[in-house]
Every structure is written in C-alpha cells, then in structure tokens.
Amino acid sequence: MHRLLRTVLLGLASLAGLVAHATPLINAAGRQALALNGRWHVIVDPYDNGYVNYRLQRFDASAKPNGGYFLDRKPATPAELIEYDFDTSASLNVPGDWNSQDDKLLYYESTVWYRRLFDFTPRSADARQFIHFGGANYEADVYLNGAKLGRHVGGFTPFEFEVTGKLRSAGNSLVVRVNNARRPEAVPTVNTDWWNYGGLTRDVMLLETPATCIRDFVLRLQPGAGRRVRGFVQLDGSAQPVKVEIPELKISVEAAADARGRANFEFELKGAQLWSPEQPRLYAVTLSSGADRLTEKVGFRTIETRGSDILLNGKPIFLRGISLHEENPLRGGRATTPADARQLLGWAQELGCNYVRLAHYPHNEHMARVADEMGILLWAEVPVYWTIHWDNPETYANAENQLTELVTRDRNRASIIIWSMANETPISPARTVFLKKLVAHTRALDPTRLISAAMERHSPPDDPRTSIVEDELAEVTDLVSFNQYIGWYVGMPDDCAQAKWIINYNKPVIISEFGADALQGFHGDRRARFTEEFQADLYRQTLAMLEKIPQLRGMTPWILCDFRSPRRHLPNIQDGWNRKGLIGENGTRKLAFAVLQEYYARKAAEYARP
Missing domain, CATH: 2.60.120.260 (Galactose-binding domain-like)
Structure with missing residues (x-):
C-alpha cells in the first residue's frame, strides 16, 4: 500500500x-x-x-x-x-x-x-x-x-x-x-x-x-560542548531503527526513527583527533537502517569567533586564503572532476593557503570533498551578486532554495567553515531585509558555522584616503568581510600608504577581495597597468596597508587563476579574460604569486608560535 x-x-x-x-x-x-x-x-x-x-x-x-x-x-x-x-x-x-x-x-x-x-x-x-x-x-x-x-x-x-x-x-x-x-x-x-x-x-x-533509504544526515561537534557530537539521520520510507558507527573509534549507537523518519543522535567523540589544515583527519562513518547502508568520510572540528579572533578547535587562526572560480584555466571551461579540484586546491596550497573562497556560486561537490582530504578551509557562497531584485518574493525564494540545497549538500564537510550570503550588494533597506532573512534561514539550517557576506567600503566625499566599512548587515554576521580595490579601481598602489580605515566592529575582519590585472609575461614599469610588476607592487603595498587593521584575521585576494569573463574586452591584454589571477591561463605563476607566498609564510610562522 x-x-x-x-x-x-x-x-x-x-x-x-x-x-x-x-x-x-x-x-x-x-x-x-x-x-x-x-x-x-x-x-x-x-x-x-x-x-x-x-x-x-x-x-x-x-x-x-x-x-x-x-x-x-x-x-x-x-x-x-x-x-x-x-x-x-x-x-x-x-x-x-x-x-x-x-x-x-x-x-x-x-x-x-x-x-x-x-x-x-x-x-x-x-x-x-x-x-x-x-x-x-x-x-x-x-x-x-x-x-x-x-x-x-x-x-x-x-x-x-x-x-x-x-x-x-x-x-x-x-x-x-x-x-x-x-x-x-x-x-x-x-x-x-x-x-x-x-x-x-x-x-x-x-x-x-531499498524501499526505505537514508535521505540525509548531519553529525557535528557542538561549539562549547567539548567532544559532544549531535546530529540526526533522516529516513525516506517507513520508520525503523537507525545505527551510526565509527569503527575506528569503537563507537556504535542506535536510535529509533520517529513518525517523520528522523532519528536523533548524541554521543561522546572519545579518542578522536580533530580535523585541521595541519592534520586533516577523516573517519569512516557508517549509517545503516534496514537494508540501506551508507559510508561517509567525516572530519570533526569546531569553528567560532571570540571578539576579533577566529578559533578553530579553540585556537586562534589566520585565514591565509585566495579566491577561486570553478574553472580549469588550462582548457578554459568548467572544472568538473576531482582531478580539477586537486589541481586548483594544490596550487592554493603551493601559495601557502590554508583557506579558499569558492566564488561566486556553489562549486562542485568534489571541491569540498577534496578540501576535506587536503586540509583546506572553505568559504562557500550563493550567487546573490550585485543587483538582485530585492523586492521580488520569487527572487528571494530562489535564493533561499539555492542556499538550502548548498547547505544541505555540504554541511557534513569539515572544510567548510563559512556560509556567505552575497557579494558586493549595494546597501538599501530592501537589500538588508533580504539578506538578513537569508542569514536567519542559514542559522536555522546550520548553527555551527560562521556566516558572512562580501560587503563594500566607502569614503567620505571630502576624504578619499579614509575607508569606512559600515553596513547594517555586519550586525548579524559573524565576520566583517569586504572587498576593496585601492590601487586598481581607486587610485594607484602608492595610495595604500596614506589609507586610513574606520571599522567599528569588534569582530574578525576578512578582506574578501583585492587585486589588479596583469597579463602573464607582460613586463614593464611598476606604474604601468597590466604588467606583472604593477600587480606585484600592488600586492606589496596592499599587504602592508591591511596589516594596520587591528581586527585583520584573514584574506582571499582576487584571484588564484585568470578566468573567462565577457566583460573584459581590451585587445591583446584581456581578450575575454579577467587577468587578476596570480596564475595565467597557461598555468604560469606571475610575480605577485611569490609576493603573497612570502607573506603567507610569515603569517604561518607567526600563528605557529606557542
């Protein structure tokens, strides 16, 4: 029946x-x-x-x-x-x-x-x-x-x-x-x-x-609860007992599913090594109910903030990151395989990254799974980008659905620590209501990760050297993240030395974008746009400028690799490519790659001190 x-x-x-x-x-x-x-x-x-x-x-x-x-x-x-x-x-x-x-x-x-x-x-x-x-x-x-x-x-x-x-x-x-x-x-x-x-x-x-199958599950450490794991298994079919096993840790617990097919679990994670970029430990977790059996590799870790610090497993961390599009630059198309993910994340690790921003839409599931294995922290986001129709209920429903599908797919991935709501959205009452609703929805789906958005800076009309970050959305996010392009879209790199920042939030600050275009192999004076020298100089001066922000706890410069964009028309330079990558479309590193690599080596040593 x-x-x-x-x-x-x-x-x-x-x-x-x-x-x-x-x-x-x-x-x-x-x-x-x-x-x-x-x-x-x-x-x-x-x-x-x-x-x-x-x-x-x-x-x-x-x-x-x-x-x-x-x-x-x-x-x-x-x-x-x-x-x-x-x-x-x-x-x-x-x-x-x-x-x-x-x-x-x-x-x-x-x-x-x-x-x-x-x-x-x-x-x-x-x-x-x-x-x-x-x-x-x-x-x-x-x-x-x-x-x-x-x-x-x-x-x-x-x-x-x-x-x-x-x-x-x-x-x-x-x-x-x-x-x-x-x-x-x-x-x-x-x-x-x-x-x-x-x-x-x-x-x-x-x-x-089988007729009754495991549709969904969540197992995660609770911040502030020691080694306590809480979660659930959702069945599709008849209500029947569900078992969760982690053989390596000798953990085996069983629970009955309720009338909705949901079985809740809570147990102590004894003897486990927590997941981190330095030691990305994954455990085989087996879920079984009746004839259905599913095995997943899961890492356990906590992520939280305290004042202006980000704490991974209770310890402060600096997010040494880079932004990334889901594109294989060597062939100029979508990245579709685990091998593509390993190539891109491997280049990020070579740069010295422990963190990657997956821009500007949900990336392939392969990316988070490979990041779990390689030990790379991730920022994941939905394409609420620039000029969304903020007053349209169907647009909001679409955005919320995409966010739900992303969070549901990836909330068992240890690598993902940040859900991002949007990128560079102009401030307005309708926009803020829209994004605050997304924040509340995301917290209901997953209360254990940080929430942010790539916001923007602005300057007073009479003081272009002062940058202000002020956004009502920042009152409900865990991080103050923003994009800034002083030296490229605003002034020249030398202007970084005179920049002043006003960021009146006692929260971690993440610079979600900065950068400059450079054609790989095109050399010249450091003041000549589109040269590798210009890009490298902008990175040196920007990094020195950002170090003056006391709440700075990470960054994801724009971007790891050159990527295709129909907005970029300059002949013999862009030719349909955004050239802000630290790696050219041919896979060759530009001069700025080494600049950021050296900076990240210093930050890694700084945060490794006891």
Missing part, C-alpha cells in the same frame, strides 16, 4: 510538472548507481522550438504535446513531419559546459536539449530509483520516456527525481532541456563578471536504494 501510494503521488507530481525533490539523497556518489555521464546527443534550440509552439504555448503543458522534442520521436511513416532527430544530431560530453566544447557555442545563451538512452535492470522488486543531477545551468526541464519528471531552477546545486516504476528494461530516453539565458529576476541576475557556462556541468546518475 505504501509503495502504491508513493507511485500515485509521483504520477501526480509528474502531471503537474512539479519541481525536484527538495532534499536530494545525500552522498550520491557513494550510492549504488548507474553513471549516465558520457556523450549525450544534443540539439541547439535558440528559439525554444522544441519547448513552445509559435504562439509560445508550452508543449509539455498540453494533453497532446505533439511537437515537443522531449518526446524523442521518429516518423511513424515517411509522410510524417518531424523536424528534429537526436540520433543524427551532434553530441557533447556530460559533465561539461557547451561553451568550451564547441567554438560556435562560446557565447551561446539559450536552450540546448540533451538526450541519453540507457537500459536498466533493478536489483530487486522493491528497489527505488532516482535520477540525480549534480547541477545544470540554469533552468532544467527533465523528461523520461516522453513524460515530464519536473524542473529545477538554479545553476549550481543538485536535484533529483524519483523514477520508481517508470523505467523500462531497455531503451529509456532521458531528455533534458537546459536553458542558461540570463534574466533580471534570477539569481544571479543579468550582470556578472564570470562566464555563463551552460549545460549539464556536473555528474548525472541513476541511483538505486
């Missing part, structure tokens, strides 16, 4: 075109799965011809859709008119963006249809199946065998649809309409300073679970 009811509800959801499940299965990569990555046939559809008719009526909203490409039809007779054919269309790699795979699609922003055929045999009669997407930029409409499963909005967070009872043994047709058109009411909105990579940019998997 339970299975029949679930099937009926799934059918009703598909007919209504509902959105994906609000909480995708945690640790999709660790599940029994059929990988659906590889070559997918695609149709580039700039007029959305396969989605709407010439009167802009959606085919998938019709009882007789006929022309929709999601039907994946062939002519029944030579006389039948069908003006598309996936089988003879081009193909692209999944995961991957379409922009870097085909020169004709470099600037393309609209719809591309993806289709994958696959066979499937379930493990057992009562097994459940879910089609899981790691991410699709930006809107995704998903169809299985001609029927709509639902849609997802947001380019960087996971989503899934249950397909139990909908799969054939052979010839399943999975069709996804992906549209990356920028829209004023979207998150992010129409104006950004990064490339709008479209497509199925992360893994696609067909997951299989």
Whole structure:
C-alpha cells in the first residue's frame, strides 16, 4: 500500500510538472548507481522550438504535446513531419559546459536539449530509483520516456527525481532541456563578471536504494560542548531503527526513527583527533537502517569567533586564503572532476593557503570533498551578486532554495567553515531585509558555522584616503568581510600608504577581495597597468596597508587563476579574460604569486608560535 501510494503521488507530481525533490539523497556518489555521464546527443534550440509552439504555448503543458522534442520521436511513416532527430544530431560530453566544447557555442545563451538512452535492470522488486543531477545551468526541464519528471531552477546545486516504476528494461530516453539565458529576476541576475557556462556541468546518475533509504544526515561537534557530537539521520520510507558507527573509534549507537523518519543522535567523540589544515583527519562513518547502508568520510572540528579572533578547535587562526572560480584555466571551461579540484586546491596550497573562497556560486561537490582530504578551509557562497531584485518574493525564494540545497549538500564537510550570503550588494533597506532573512534561514539550517557576506567600503566625499566599512548587515554576521580595490579601481598602489580605515566592529575582519590585472609575461614599469610588476607592487603595498587593521584575521585576494569573463574586452591584454589571477591561463605563476607566498609564510610562522 505504501509503495502504491508513493507511485500515485509521483504520477501526480509528474502531471503537474512539479519541481525536484527538495532534499536530494545525500552522498550520491557513494550510492549504488548507474553513471549516465558520457556523450549525450544534443540539439541547439535558440528559439525554444522544441519547448513552445509559435504562439509560445508550452508543449509539455498540453494533453497532446505533439511537437515537443522531449518526446524523442521518429516518423511513424515517411509522410510524417518531424523536424528534429537526436540520433543524427551532434553530441557533447556530460559533465561539461557547451561553451568550451564547441567554438560556435562560446557565447551561446539559450536552450540546448540533451538526450541519453540507457537500459536498466533493478536489483530487486522493491528497489527505488532516482535520477540525480549534480547541477545544470540554469533552468532544467527533465523528461523520461516522453513524460515530464519536473524542473529545477538554479545553476549550481543538485536535484533529483524519483523514477520508481517508470523505467523500462531497455531503451529509456532521458531528455533534458537546459536553458542558461540570463534574466533580471534570477539569481544571479543579468550582470556578472564570470562566464555563463551552460549545460549539464556536473555528474548525472541513476541511483538505486531499498524501499526505505537514508535521505540525509548531519553529525557535528557542538561549539562549547567539548567532544559532544549531535546530529540526526533522516529516513525516506517507513520508520525503523537507525545505527551510526565509527569503527575506528569503537563507537556504535542506535536510535529509533520517529513518525517523520528522523532519528536523533548524541554521543561522546572519545579518542578522536580533530580535523585541521595541519592534520586533516577523516573517519569512516557508517549509517545503516534496514537494508540501506551508507559510508561517509567525516572530519570533526569546531569553528567560532571570540571578539576579533577566529578559533578553530579553540585556537586562534589566520585565514591565509585566495579566491577561486570553478574553472580549469588550462582548457578554459568548467572544472568538473576531482582531478580539477586537486589541481586548483594544490596550487592554493603551493601559495601557502590554508583557506579558499569558492566564488561566486556553489562549486562542485568534489571541491569540498577534496578540501576535506587536503586540509583546506572553505568559504562557500550563493550567487546573490550585485543587483538582485530585492523586492521580488520569487527572487528571494530562489535564493533561499539555492542556499538550502548548498547547505544541505555540504554541511557534513569539515572544510567548510563559512556560509556567505552575497557579494558586493549595494546597501538599501530592501537589500538588508533580504539578506538578513537569508542569514536567519542559514542559522536555522546550520548553527555551527560562521556566516558572512562580501560587503563594500566607502569614503567620505571630502576624504578619499579614509575607508569606512559600515553596513547594517555586519550586525548579524559573524565576520566583517569586504572587498576593496585601492590601487586598481581607486587610485594607484602608492595610495595604500596614506589609507586610513574606520571599522567599528569588534569582530574578525576578512578582506574578501583585492587585486589588479596583469597579463602573464607582460613586463614593464611598476606604474604601468597590466604588467606583472604593477600587480606585484600592488600586492606589496596592499599587504602592508591591511596589516594596520587591528581586527585583520584573514584574506582571499582576487584571484588564484585568470578566468573567462565577457566583460573584459581590451585587445591583446584581456581578450575575454579577467587577468587578476596570480596564475595565467597557461598555468604560469606571475610575480605577485611569490609576493603573497612570502607573506603567507610569515603569517604561518607567526600563528605557529606557542
């Protein structure tokens, strides 16, 4: 009866075109799965011809859709008119963006249809199946065998649809309409300073679970509670006992799930080594309930603030960081694999970093998992960027949903210590209400991490040398983080020596951005813009300036690597790239790399003293 009811509800959801499940299965990569990555046939559809008719009526909203490409039809007779054919269309790699795979699609922003055929045999009669997407930029409409499963909005967070009872043994047709058109009411909105990579940019998997499965879990040390771990396991299915085991620590605890399928846990973490950048200790944690069993690698640590200090496991730490886009500069496309994550985070470690800002959107799940292993602290954020529609309730709901999906996916990652709400948002009453709501929502989801946002500085009209950081949002964040570009967008590097700062908050200060463009290999006078010498001099003078801020406890200069940006047009210098990277698009380090590396070596020695 339970299975029949679930099937009926799934059918009703598909007919209504509902959105994906609000909480995708945690640790999709660790599940029994059929990988659906590889070559997918695609149709580039700039007029959305396969989605709407010439009167802009959606085919998938019709009882007789006929022309929709999601039907994946062939002519029944030579006389039948069908003006598309996936089988003879081009193909692209999944995961991957379409922009870097085909020169004709470099600037393309609209719809591309993806289709994958696959066979499937379930493990057992009562097994459940879910089609899981790691991410699709930006809107995704998903169809299985001609029927709509639902849609997802947001380019960087996971989503899934249950397909139990909908799969054939052979010839399943999975069709996804992906549209990356920028829209004023979207998150992010129409104006950004990064490339709008479209497509199925992360893994696609067909997951299989028992009838009752583990959907979500949280296990974490509580700040101020010693070695006490609290958390829960959320079941999807019938209520039954749940067990949590950490074999290496000889920990085994069991709890009953309540009527909602939630089992709460609390236990002492005896004999454990806490996770830190110096010793990124991870423990195999096994969760089991009935026939479902899931193993995760989890690190345990605390993060908190005391006055202007940041405390990791109770000890002060200076966050030696760098900002990072989810892009492989050597090939100029989205970073999609664990190897990409290791390359980028490895370069950050070479720089002397113990901390990275993942800008300006949720990065691939691989990034946080690799950071857990390598011992790199992370700032993770959502793309509430510049000029969001602050008064639009749908825009807020979109931002909150993306934040929920990010926090739910990554809140068991020891590496993530900061959730960021926004970047460079102009102060207004509506904006502050919007962001304070996000802060409150995030604290409810995860009260154990720090919350911040990349705010801005300003100067009095009659005193350009004085920089003031004053933002009502800073009253509810744990950190005072802000971007500043004295020496690049404001004045010249020599102006750093005369700068004065007014920051009236007894909180840790994090400089979330500073930097200057430099074309790798372009040399000249230190006062000549776009030379490596100019960038290196700006770093020297900026670091000396920032050291005068008494609450300074970290920074993430902008940025580790050059990255593509359609805003950057200067011929023979930018050519569609933001050149603020310390590493060029060819992987070569610029002069400023060594400047920051030397500074971080000094800070590491300073904070290593007893």
